[in-house]
Amino acid sequence: MRQELTLRGNHALLTKANPLAKFTAVMLITMVLALSIDWVSASVALAFELALLPLAGLTLALLWQRGWPLILAAALGGWSTTILAPDSGSILLDARIWSISEGSLELGVGFMIRGLAIALPAVLLMSCTDPTDLADALAQKAKLPHRFVLGTLAAMRLVGLMAEEWQTIGMARRARGVGSHGNPLQRLRATLGQSFGLLVQAVRRASRLAVTMEARGFGGAHRTWARKSTFSGVDAWVLLGGVLIAGAAVAASLAAGTWNMVFLARQ
Amino acid sequence: MTSSDTVRPAAVTARGWGWRHAGRSRPAVSGLDLDIRPGERVLLLGPSGAGKSTLLHALAGVLGDSSAGGADPACGAAADAEDADESGSLLIDGAPPRSRRGRAGLMQQDPETQVVLSRLGDDVAFGAENLSVPPADIWSRVAEALDDVGLGRLPLDHPTSSLSGGQKQRLALAGILAMRPGLILLDEPTANLDPAGVLEVRDAVGRCLDKTGATLVVVEHRVSVWKDLVDRIVVLQPGSATDSAVLIDGPPDQVLAQARDMLTAAGVWVPGYVPPTRARGGGTRDASVSGASGASGASAGTAPGAGTAGLLLAAEALAVSRERPRRSGPRGGFRPIPPKPVQSGITAQVRAGEALTITGPNGSGKSTFALTLAGLLAPVSGRVSATVELSAGAGIDPYRWKAQQLIARIGTVFQEPEHQFVTGRVFDELMFGPRHLGRGEERVDELLERLRLTELVDANPYTLSGGEKRRLSVATVLAAHPRVLVLDEPTFGQDANTWAELASFLSELLDDGTAVVSVTHDAEFSAVLGGTELSLRATEHREPDRDSGPLQPGKVAAP
Numbered sequence: 001m002r003q004e005l006t007l008r009g010n011h012a013l014l015t016k017a018n019p020l021a022k023f024t025a026v027m028l029i030t031m032v033l034a035l036s037i038d039w040v041s042a043s044v045a046l047a048f049e050l051a052l053l054p055l056a057g058l059t060l061a062l063l064w065q066r067g068w069p070l071i072l073a074a075a076l077g078g079w080s081t082t083i084l085a086p087d088s089g090s091i092l093l094d095a096r097i098w099s100i101s102e103g104s105l106e107l108g109v110g111f112m113i114r115g116l117a118i119a120l121p122a123v124l125l126m127s128c129t130d131p132t133d134l135a136d137a138l139a140q141k142a143k144l145p146h147r148f149v150l151g152t153l154a155a156m157r158l159v160g161l162m163a164e165e166w167q168t169i170g171m172a173r174r175a176r177g178v179g180s181h182g183n184p185l186q187r188l189r190a191t192l193g194q195s196f197g198l199l200v201q202a203v204r205r206a207s208r209l210a211v212t213m214e215a216r217g218f219g220g221a222h223r224t225w226a227r228k229s230t231f232s233g234v235d236a237w238v239l240l241g242g243v244l245i246a247g248a249a250v251a252a253s254l255a256a257g258t259w260n261m262v263f264l265a266r267q
Numbered sequence: 268m269t270s271s272d273t274v275r276p277a278a279v280t281a282r283g284w285g286w287r288h289a290g291r292s293r294p295a296v297s298g299l300d301l302d303i304r305p306g307e308r309v310l311l312l313g314p315s316g317a318g319k320s321t322l323l324h325a326l327a328g329v330l331g332d333s334s335a336g337g338a339d340p341a342c343g344a345a346a347d348a349e350d351a352d353e354s355g356s357l358l359i360d361g362a363p364p365r366s367r368r369g370r371a372g373l374m375q376q377d378p379e380t381q382v383v384l385s386r387l388g389d390d391v392a393f394g395a396e397n398l399s400v401p402p403a404d405i406w407s408r409v410a411e412a413l414d415d416v417g418l419g420r421l422p423l424d425h426p427t428s429s430l431s432g433g434q435k436q437r438l439a440l441a442g443i444l445a446m447r448p449g450l451i452l453l454d455e456p457t458a459n460l461d462p463a464g465v466l467e468v469r470d471a472v473g474r475c476l477d478k479t480g481a482t483l484v485v486v487e488h489r490v491s492v493w494k495d496l497v498d499r500i501v502v503l504q505p506g507s508a509t510d511s512a513v514l515i516d517g518p519p520d521q522v523l524a525q526a527r528d529m530l531t532a533a534g535v536w537v538p539g540y541v542p543p544t545r546a547r548g549g550g551t552r553d554a555s556v557s558g559a560s561g562a563s564g565a566s567a568g569t570a571p572g573a574g575t576a577g578l579l580l581a582a583e584a585l586a587v588s589r590e591r592p593r594r595s596g597p598r599g600g601f602r603p604i605p606p607k608p609v610q611s612g613i614t615a616q617v618r619a620g621e622a623l624t625i626t627g628p629n630g631s632g633k634s635t636f637a638l639t640l641a642g643l644l645a646p647v648s649g650r651v652s653a654t655v656e657l658s659a660g661a662g663i664d665p666y667r668w669k670a671q672q673l674i675a676r677i678g679t680v681f682q683e684p685e686h687q688f689v690t691g692r693v694f695d696e697l698m699f700g701p702r703h704l705g706r707g708e709e710r711v712d713e714l715l716e717r718l719r720l721t722e723l724v725d726a727n728p729y730t731l732s733g734g735e736k737r738r739l740s741v742a743t744v745l746a747a748h749p750r751v752l753v754l755d756e757p758t759f760g761q762d763a764n765t766w767a768e769l770a771s772f773l774s775e776l777l778d779d780g781t782a783v784v785s786v787t788h789d790a791e792f793s794a795v796l797g798g799t800e801l802s803l804r805a806t807e808h809r810e811p812d813r814d815s816g817p818l819q820p821g822k823v824a825a826p
Contacts, residue, residue, distance in 0.1 A: 132389055153384070154383050157382070157384070157385055157428075164589075169686050171643040172683075173687070175643060175673070175674065175680075175687065175744065176670075176674065176687050176700065176743065176744070177670045177700055177703050178689055179669055179670025179671065179673075193689060197686065197689075200729065201685065205377075205379065205380055208377055212381055212383060214329045215328070215329050215371075215372065215373035216393055216394035216443070217368050217397035218397045220368065220397060220398075222399055223396050223398075224396050224399050224400060224405070225396060225402060226389070226396050226402050226405040226406060227392075
């Protein structure tokens with residue numbers, strides 16, 4: 001019913017790496033890809049990322065299950081770029097209001113690959129990282145304030161609960177005669193009402209959870225950590241991998257002459 | 268275990284203590300004088316509004332900041348009504364609870380919010396970490412605490428979200444025990460649990476107290492559950508300037524003998540007492556005299572199972588789940604994958620003027636079945652069909668009815684009344700259904716009167732007490748005049764007075780020809796309604812990574 005946030009059953013190599021190392025590597029790759037709009041750097045990074053799937057315990061089928069909204073969004077972005085970008089080169093398809101040319105197709109495919117290459121590391125990170133371990137690493141290694149980190153972690157548990165609550169409130173309101181029928185305005189009002197109901201429940205739950213946490217001594221200036229977040233040899237490899245992928249992407253793009261910094265003026 | 272020797276039972280002292288919540292004009296507690304000796308076990312009783320929960324929160328050190336402490340009365344006089352206000356003194360071991368972090372551990376009612384982290388062991392360790400216990404000691408405390416509450420056989424990385432309500436409450440107890448508190452505070456810890464869960468938690472608490480010798484203060488309506496575990500009952504009364512906040516105080520047997528009438532009048536569930544209700548077909552039913560339990564059979568209306576007479580709704584070979592079908596990936600051709608049912612093979616019939624009670628352990632899909640029967644969830648397989656008598660032209664499948672067609676035919680009362688509130692005023696709440704249907708507004712006054720809501724017409728539904736919310740949620744659904752009424756655990760956490768009112772009212776509805784379907788663990792309640800019992804069996808625990816074959820049919824229908 002509720003999606004499990006724990007990693008039971010996943011014993012892939014990357015689950016053993018420190019979340020902070022993985023996080024840093026992901027940030028490195030994503031930032032480099034965000035710098036340039038070109039298909040070479042994105043394709044190189046994407047190829048590496050796909051090769052790394054088994055290390056994170058992912059298969060293509062699992063990837064689709066967890067990341068399909070992102071994959072669809074990337075495909076949609078690519079498609080709209082293809083049909084709407086200014087034409088250059090020979091026209092491949094002309095449907096009057098829109099057309100596909102060699103130039104616009106190249107731009108569209110590049111856009112899609114770049115979207116995938118930027119989104120995939122995040123999916124990879126979350127499928128081989130337990131949120132609790134990430135919080136431990138952020139608080140113990142990155143020295144973020146523990147009250148903030150643990151508060152966020154506890155709140156994330158409630159998000160799953162709220163998804164169930166949304167369904168229940170939807171049914172409960174249908175049982176009162178508020179349906180998702182009628183014109184768009186009526187539907188909007190019904191959704192707003194349901195959101196308000198969810199908000200009330202979320203606030204109640206959150207305040208009860210806050211009492212629970214406070215009653216367990218949470219909120220003091222100092223605390224100890226039962227789970228010690230440690231770095232190991234794997235983490236050096238993870239960081240090195242991040243640097244290599246990011247470097248290879250830039251180098252390939254520079255060599256091919258497609259490197260195109262977003263914040264520099266277009267040629 | 269040497270480490271448990273370190274628990275030092277706490278003493279509680281209250282002297283003229285009072286508390287007014289921010290923004291309220293009346294204090295929640297006032298003039299409380301109370302001494303609890305180390306190691307004493309106290310059951311706290313009293314009508315709603317007597318400030319039981321406020322006292323527990325104060326002892327746990329989680330009440331918000333007050334504008335004035337007992338030490339500085341001059342400041343308190345100057346405070347305006349927006350700030351919380353404390354008077355007198357409330358001390359644990361001679362010091363204010365807030366300065367004694369970790370001396371007291373608190374368990375609340377809602378199991379979902381008693382869990383902080385997503386892995387079993389981490390959750391137990393959370394409190395000990397916050398108290399800066401050395402990491403080396405924490406894991407031995409965790410193992411010991413989990414053993415003490417009977418969860419020691421689960422792995423430390425077991426996901427907390429897959430625990431039952433009773434297990435979640437025991438986990439919360441383990442989290443408290445790992446802090447080694449001298450005072451354990453339980454605020455209606457079993458109100459949301461099924462009977463098996465109630466005993467699980469009660470027994471775990473008893474074992475842990477025997478072992479550690481900690482002081483206990485528990486608030487609970489159901490006296491019989493805690494009576495043998497506590498050695499003192501304290502009855503509180505709503506705060507007033509002149510009277511003492513403590514009404515009666517003494518050993519359980521003595522208090523129950525002295526104050527039995529007063530407690531039953533206040534809606535407390537006194538052992539051996541079942542409030543009298545209206546019997547099916549009229550008259551009064553007094554279960555404490557007749558000792559009746561189990562289904563008493565329908566005394567009015569048509570006889571059960573008599574052909575198609577009065578048949579309104581039928582479920583055939585029904586498999587149910589709350590999950591919606593998922594889409595498979597490109598390899599599966601994007602076909603929908605039906606969810607795995609929590610229960611399957613259910614066959615049941617709903618007849619006018621007859622009660623159908625759905626029972627079974629937690630996780631057997633009782634509520635899911637009731638919601639599917641009520642046209643709120645789509646069946647996984649099998650079907651729910653309405654007879655022409657019920658559908659009146661709306662079609663055979665209740666799930667396909669429009670919301671307004673549904674409420675005039677099948678009314679559903681959810682377990683949590685707040686889920687169903689759609690307006691900001693009690694009167695509008697009752698008028699909502701009739702206004703949308705364009706008929707039935709004349710019935711609202713009758714319902715207001717009958718369910719004692721007349722005084723509350725202008726109140727905001729969210730501000731009502733638990734019993735008032737329950738009565739309102741039943742009234743709002745009935746205002747649309749449905750022929751079938753479905754209730755999900757209507758008596759959960761209700762005091763004896765609301766319970767009796769609800770049971771009597773439903774018995775009246777049944778005699779008037781409404782069909783009543785209720786999901787309940789409450790044997791006394793189903794005895795009042797009579798009719799048929801549908802008992803669902805527990806289905807095997809669902810492992811997400813294992814694909815098991817079709818589930819065993821779990822229906823056992825007993826007349």
